[in-house]
Each structure stands twice: as structure tokens, then as C-alpha cells.
Amino acid sequence: MNRHRTALSALLAAAALLTGALAAASPSAAADPPSSFRPGQTPGFWTAERMRQATPLDVTASPGGARTAPVPAAPPTRVPPTSPTAFPQAGGAWTGGGAVVKTSGRVFFTFQGRTASCSGDSITSQNGSTVITAGHCVKYQGAWHTNWIFVPGYDNGNAPYGQWAATKTLATDQWAASEDMNMDVGLAVVAPLNGRTLSQTVGAQGIQFNGGYNKKMYSFGFPAAAPYDGTKLVYCSANTGKDFLLTKDHSMSCNMTGGSSGGPWFQDFDESTGLGTQVSVNSFGYNFLPNTMFGPYFGPEAKAAYDKAQTS
Template sequence: MLLQTGSASAAPSVEDFWTPERMRAAEPLDVLPVQPDDLADVKKGAELLVPPTGAPGTKAFPQKGGAWTGGGKVASTAGRVFFTYQGRQASCSGNAVTSANKSTVLTAGHCVKMDGAWHTNWVFVPGYKDGQAPHGKWTAAKTLSTPQWTASEDINYDVGAAVVNPLDGKKLTDAVGAQGVAFNSGYNKKMYAFGWPAADPYDGTKQIYCSGNSIRDFLLSTDHGLSCDMTGGSSGGPWFQDFNESTGTGLQTSVNSFGYTFLPGYMFGPYFGNDAKNLYDKAQAS
């Protein structure tokens, strides 16, 4: 089956559209019910990064959520994603990965398409800091998702990608660096998850991370799970295994996707299997 793609406006005006004021005011894409066809029960119990209870912590590994102050490559490869969804300005997170075209960003499927429509005015802002774009605003030439997410918004395949246009004569990963990607790497790993949560108690101004030992979802999906209190806006942020805190590098193996309303304080992310790899290959060949 061919991967499904959408058109994300690549006009120069998209970069200008996302002023500091609009970026600060963008609403986190959260508290939206998941509606996958093959997981009907999830409709009653899962939401896309519904804000759980609890405040951000500052403990060492493992921890549920705190500001990333370690610097390294992840401070520039990961960033905030902005787009227009159903007439309102919304936000997610994403990450630049190693790719043949040097222009590929991985994110969540619902961060490129939701409720049957592809988002517009899509832009990636690596290293976002409180309305500022220290590494520029990278407009999407194309957005893509897995066939399962495109057809039925199946939460098991909530993976999206964007191919971004060059900026100031440079390609994305030449400018900000890139993280490696791993597929079919198994479950129950030590993981680090990053994102820009913007729903209470967070405000979207800085990069947040969680770390700990992941689990395989024992409830209704085939996803990874991690103790983490990041909220809406962190969707699409990268999960890494083999992460080195000193260099800020790792192998991306998932993205922030959803949380169960009846299990607060846990984040879930799709397993990067063959379908995620096909998506990645399609994106990097674009």
C-alpha cells in the first residue's frame, strides 16, 4: 500500500505568518478524542495527550518531566511544530532526523492530519524558545503519514513526517544536525522523550523531557508507554533509546502520541515497525 501524503503550503508567506505572537498564542493540539476504527474501546478512555495531573518534576533519571538543560544536539534537532487546524492555530513537536534529502522531520500523525483533513501553514521551529526561532522557521513542502493513520486514524500508527524546504540556501540537517532512527528495536527500553508541552502546567516556552524505563502498553494499543506528565503540544516530540546526555544524541524510536484518561501520568508512543520505516523511507526520498 502506498503511503498517503498531504500538501502543506510552501509559500514564503507561511514563514512570515508565524510571528512570535502567533507562535506564543498557538493552542496545543490536545484533549481531542482518538477514533481508530480497530480500537473502538479507546474512544472512551484515551485522548491525544490529555493533560494529566501532577506538576513537572526535576528529579534525575527516571523522572516524569522537567526542563532540558543539558544542551547537546537535541537542543537544536528537536523543536516545535505550528500549523492551522480547523481554522485555529495549533502546535505540536517534532525532530530532525538523518535522511537522504537532509530535510526530514518526524512527528505524530495527528500533527500533520486530523479529522480527515491535512493541516495547513505547517512549519517546524527547531530549538524554539518563547516565541523565538533561533534556527529559523522551516516550511513544509510535503507532509506524510502512514496509510493506517491516513485511512482511519489508527492510534497504533500515529506517525507523521514532513519534508521541509531549504532556508537561506541551507538544508535542515546541515543547519541544525540530525538524530539517527531505529526500527523494530523491541520494547522495554530505557527511553528519553522530548517535547514542548503547552497545556497546564506547562506553557510551551521551553523544551521538556521525561526519562525512564519504557513498557509495552498492556491495555488497548501496541505502543510504548513511559511515566511522563508532558501535556498537549508535546505530541510528535521524539523518543530516544541509547540516549547520551552529554552529547544530546540517540536513536529515535517513537513519538509522543496519547495518554489514557484513566491512567494519568503516562505517555504512550507508537512502535516504530515496518510501516514507520516505510514512511521514513518515503519522506527521505522526496
């Protein structure tokens, strides 16, 4: 364990030196705090086929073990739709319609030289252009992702409301500094599209901080690892609990897989309108505890990151 910590300290020190060198060489880099990044964009990069082939990014954890980002080993199979009136629901295709179909979507980016995917949600903000997701969906293993876009209402390679390119990605200070699993919250500010902001185009969900534990919640995402295939919006619903091991996260019975990371968790969700108050995001699962999802508690740290994003 000490050897791992020593190696990690050395890597962090090297990263700090590199960051300092880049900041000294670039005035624009120096203007941004360490908890944010301006991802590069390659016009036309995200074709329908490239989105379909993007590898789902997910995080698993084990007590005393390292986090990993597994690649699905088996080909996906389709999961039949489930009535959205079932509660609790451990995982099924959302067929209820409503606002959540437009505000939620898939996130695509380049990670370690490969295309990858997560999920995200449009939230109410001052700039009308803020997406919330998981911290590891903007920065992971010490590097910020590039070619970052949000595709609300994603439908099997189609982008019915367009591809929204990030001009800035952010994370909680704690995730940006050390990838603290308690603070796995990321955000993106996206550029206007066709003269309109994101919220003007697809709407936006409400958000709440310091809302407490043990609530009835719904979670949504686009899981892309088997048995799912990333083509449709999937949801879970349950009376949530609290992680009893490594974090202070919410916990929920849910079988969503890789690619669902960053998808929204709602309190006070109305199935008839598809509107709710977002209080967390899909974050990680323990590799020894199947069919259970964990999501960070939105406390003052998440609020601080949100305030930075909505005023950018």
C-alpha cells in the same frame, strides 16, 4: 457503537468522493499518494505572538470512547528546571544542552481554522530535510493541516534557527487511511532555508525501526498545556513498557501535556552529547491514566513512511 461506525463509514465515503473529485481536477494532487499532502503556506503567517498563542494539539483515549483533542482549560504555570542527570524523570525542563536542543523543536500549523502546535525532531535522511512527528500532527479528524512549519530550538516565541516550511507532509498509510492509533507517525519534508538543508543547519538524530520493547528511553517535547506553557524543551526518562489496553505502543511514566505530541523518544541517549537513536514519538494518553505517555512502535509501516519522506 454500530451507529457510530455507520456514521464514520459515511464520512469516510464522502471524504473519498471529495478526494477523487479534487484529484481529477488537479494534476498535482493526483501525483501524490493518499498518505501525503502538500500543505499551503502563507508567507509571514507565523509571528512570535501567533506561535505563543497556538493551541496545543493532543490526543486522549478511553476504552470504547472517541479520541478527543482537548483545549487547556487553565492558564499555564511555569515548572522549575530539573537536573538532566535524574533517571527516571517524570517530567522536567531539559538543561543539559547538546544536540537535542537544536534538533528538536515545535511544530505549528492550522487545524480546523485555528492555530495549533505539536513537537518534532530533525532526523537523518537522504534529503537532509526530514522532520518526524506524530501522525495527528500532520493529519487529524480526516483533514491534513496547512501552514505547517518546524521551529527547531524554539525558545519562547524565538526561532534561533529559522522557520522551516513543509513542502510535503506524510503519514503511515494506516494513519492516513483510518487514523489507526498504532501507527500515529507523521513526517514532513521542509524546504531549504538560506541555501542550506535542515540537517546542515541543526544536525539530525539517528533513527531505528523494529528495536523491541521494554527499553530505557528518554522522551522530549514542548508541552504547552498546564502546568507547562510551551516555552521550553521538557523531557522524561524511564524504563519503558508496553500498552496493555488498546494499542501496541510503548508506554512511559511522563507528565508531559498537550503540545508535546510528536516529540522524539530515544534509545541509547547520551546526556553529555544530546544524541540518541529515535524509536518513537509522543502520541497519546488515556484520560483515566494520568502521567503516562504512549508512543507508537516504529515497525515496517513507519519505515515505509520514512523512506517516502527521505526520498521526496
